[in-house]
Amino acid sequence: MQVYLPIAELSVNLFFLVGIGGAVGFLSGLFGVGGGFLLTPLLIFSGVPAPVAVASVTGQVVAASTSGALAHYRRGAVDLHLALYLVLSGVLGAFGGVATFALLRDAGQLDLVISVGFLVLLGSVGVLMLIESTRAILKQRKGIVVRERLPNQHNWIHGLPMRVRFKKSRLYISVLPVLIIGLFIGFVGSLLGIGGGFIMVPALVYLLRVPGNVVIGTSLAQVVAMMAATTILHAVQSQSVDILLAFCLMVGGTAGAQFGASAGKYLRGEQLRGLLALLVLAVAIRFGLSLVLAPADVFSMAVTGVAQ
Amino acid sequence: MSRLLLLVVAFVLAAAPARAERLVSQVSNETIEITSSFSGERMNFFGTIIPDAGSEDKFVTGPFHVVVVVLGPTQNRVARQMSNVFGVWLNTDQVEFSNFPSYFHVLSSGRLTDITDITTLTTNLILPESHTLAANSADWWKSAIFGRELVRLMTEEGLFGVQENGVNFPADNFYSARLTLPSNAPPGPYIALTYVFKDGQIIARKSEGFAVRKIGFERFLALSAVQQPFLYGLVCVVLALFTGWLGGVLFKR
Numbered sequence: 281m282q283v284y285l286p287i288a289e290l291s292v293n294l295f296f297l298v299g300i301g302g303a304v305g306f307l308s309g310l311f312g313v314g315g316g317f318l319l320t321p322l323l324i325f326s327g328v329p330a331p332v333a334v335a336s337v338t339g340q341v342v343a344a345s346t347s348g349a350l351a352h353y354r355r356g357a358v359d360l361h362l363a364l365y366l367v368l369s370g371v372l373g374a375f376g377g378v379a380t381f382a383l384l385r386d387a388g389q390l391d392l393v394i395s396v397g398f399l400v401l402l403g404s405v406g407v408l409m410l411i412e413s414t415r416a417i418l419k420q421r422k423g424i425v426v427r428e429r430l431p432n433q434h435n436w437i438h439g440l441p442m443r444v445r446f447k448k449s450r451l452y453i454s455v456l457p458v459l460i461i462g463l464f465i466g467f468v469g470s471l472l473g474i475g476g477g478f479i480m481v482p483a484l485v486y487l488l489r490v491p492g493n494v495v496i497g498t499s500l501a502q503v504v505a506m507m508a509a510t511t512i513l514h515a516v517q518s519q520s521v522d523i524l525l526a527f528c529l530m531v532g533g534t535a536g537a538q539f540g541a542s543a544g545k546y547l548r549g550e551q552l553r554g555l556l557a558l559l560v561l562a563v564a565i566r567f568g569l570s571l572v573l574a575p576a577d578v579f580s581m582a583v584t585g586v587a588q
Numbered sequence: 589m590s591r592l593l594l595l596v597v598a599f600v601l602a603a604a605p606a607r608a609e610r611l612v613s614q615v616s617n618e619t620i621e622i623t624s625s626f627s628g629e630r631m632n633f634f635g636t637i638i639p640d641a642g643s644e645d646k647f648v649t650g651p652f653h654v655v656v657v658v659l660g661p662t663q664n665r666v667a668r669q670m671s672n673v674f675g676v677w678l679n680t681d682q683v684e685f686s687n688f689p690s691y692f693h694v695l696s697s698g699r700l701t702d703i704t705d706i707t708t709l710t711t712n713l714i715l716p717e718s719h720t721l722a723a724n725s726a727d728w729w730k731s732a733i734f735g736r737e738l739v740r741l742m743t744e745e746g747l748f749g750v751q752e753n754g755v756n757f758p759a760d761n762f763y764s765a766r767l768t769l770p771s772n773a774p775p776g777p778y779i780a781l782t783y784v785f786k787d788g789q790i791i792a793r794k795s796e797g798f799a800v801r802k803i804g805f806e807r808f809l810a811l812s813a814v815q816q817p818f819l820y821g822l823v824c825v826v827l828a829l830f831t832g833w834l835g836g837v838l839f840k841r
Contacts, residue, residue, distance in 0.1 A: 281625070282625055282626075282627045282771070283624055283625070284622060284623065284624050284625065284626045284627075284771070284806060286802060286806040286807075286809045286810040286813075287809070287810065287813055289772065289774065289775070290771065290772050291626055291627050291771040291772070339824045339825070339827075339828050340828070342825060342828035342829060342832065343827075343828035343829070343831045343832040343835070344832065345832065346828065346829050346831075346832025346833055346835075346836070347832045347833060347835050347836030348836075350832075350833060350836055351836060388666065388668050388679045388682055389678070389679060391679075392678045392679065504829075504832075508825040508828070508829070511821055511824055511825050511828070512818065512821035512822060512824075512825060513821075514821070515813070515817045515818070515820050515821025515824060516817045516818055516821060519813050519814055519817055521813070521820070521821060521824055523809060523813075523820070523823070523824050523827070524809065526824060526827075526828070527827060527831070530827070530828055530831040530832070531831065534831055534832055534834070534835025534836075535835060535839070537835065538835065538836075538839035570677075571676050571677060572675055572676060572677070573677075574672070574677065575670055575677055577741075578669055578670045578671065578677075579667060579668065579669055579670075579734075579737040579738075579740075579741060580667075580668050580670070580679070580741070581665055581666065581667050581668065581738055581741045581742070582665065582666050582668070583663050583664070583665055583690075584663075584664045584665065584666050584684060
């Protein structure tokens with residue numbers, strides 16, 4: 281069944297859209313990530329114009345993260361105070377990201393920056409995660425008890441000025457690193473159409489030492505608020521949010537995420553992280569290859585505006 | 589758009605002098621409506637060549653050739669070229685073509701070069717390449733190269749095309765042509781220009797307009813995305829929040 285997307289101005293198979301939404305939703309439920317980093321490339325590779333894909337996936341990430349964020353909130357696992365700081369700086373970063381997005385699109389370099397961005401970001405995060413999870417798995421095999429990092433251990437980042445107390449996270453730290461993390465993820469997220477959960481979680485854990493019980497919830501709440509703001513920014517700035525495309529992805533995504541979450545219970549944490557690392561690396565390699573391999577067609581075209 | 593208007597004006601002026609033959613033609617659809625299940629639409633162009641009103645002749649004598657040119661709304665389009673810079677492929681050069689047709693199909697009753705000469709084809713913008721001559725920047729050589737590539741890309745997308753057997757003559761002076769408008773045909777005003785050739789000369793021509801437009805819900809969405817972008821974005825976010833919440837509720841055991 282074909283469905284016509286009014287903003288992308290092309291007709292796509294409805295089951296294909298719901299299907300990739302569901303498949304990515306399953307993976308995002310399994311690994312506890314938003315799935316934007318998989319969905320945006322998939323849409324671009326299947327012919328949706330890059331600006332429409334990025335802007336519409338932003339809307340889908342909101343939906344995918346909402347149910348998770350609500351569940352964590354009910355359990356009291358969201359540090360709203362910390363999330364507020366992250367969201368405020370994130371929205372500021374998103375303003376920069378959306379403006380850069382428009383500039384790059386007009387200069388014809390958006391695809392390049394998206395490819396390089398995904399390669400660098402996914403490549404480095406993927407490698408780090410793979411190393412960490414392999415170590416954990418090996419240690420477990422040898423029977424060594426892994427000592428959890430103490431949440432209250434301090435590093436130099438905590439000593440910066442402008443310290444604020446975050447009660448729920450039991451932290452008394454400088455707001456500067458918090459704001460910088462928010463700014464960076466807001467910028468990158470709006471530019472690449474990803475929620476940034478897979479950067480946010482390690483940043484909160486390793487840089488800020490946020491305790492494990494509030495990390496996921498806080499990150500999810502931040503993703504919902506920031507991606508909601510980014511969706512509106514994209515809608516206003518580039519008018520490339522396709523609500524029909526986003527909705528088809530949302531329906532598939534939210535359903536798939538539930539199945540993914542229950543499937544995730546059968547796997548251990550480090551195994552999950554190892555699999556996610558492989559997935560992330562695969563996407564990074566795909567983007568890397570598209571940069572260095574000779575393209576099938578060195579010429580491309582784009583519409584730059586409607587004639588007066 | 590202005591180029592298109594100019595073309596129409598030139599058309600009307602050129603059609604003014606009385607000739608021996610006249611063209612009576614019709615397009616099957618005045619509007620093509622894009623609905624949610626739009627997957628392209630088939631169109632028919634047909635007409636008869638008859639003696640002109642002031643003419644003494646009772647019959648027209650052929651053989652005739654008919655060329656139907658279908659032009660979509662104009663856009664500004666760029667053609668970009670990638671090249672390898674230090675091992676990385678990136679866009680390094682581009683040429684912008686302003687007022688470039690977003691859709692262009694030629695249907696004819698024979699090989700275009702057999703019907704008439706290149707000059708006539710080019711001055712009447714019957715050949716796809718003739719539309720690329722209007723590039724506003726860059727030098728002539730570069731716009732010629734990029735123009736050829738742009739036509740090739742548009743052809744691969746199914747937006748440009750030449751069908752040299754697209755027009756049939758079921759009778760000596762009656763022709764019919766069939767065109768399938770693809771699902772990615774851009775919405776907007778279209779124009780169908782019909783030329784009748786005899787011995788390599790244009791003896792009659794006519795232009796007809798038709799529109800491709802989104803209707804109903806699709807039209808509403810596309811319009812509100814442009815006219816009320818903030819509200820549109822807000823609705824999108826509320827929809828996302830609601831879908832996410834509903835998903836959580838429905839699947840919770």
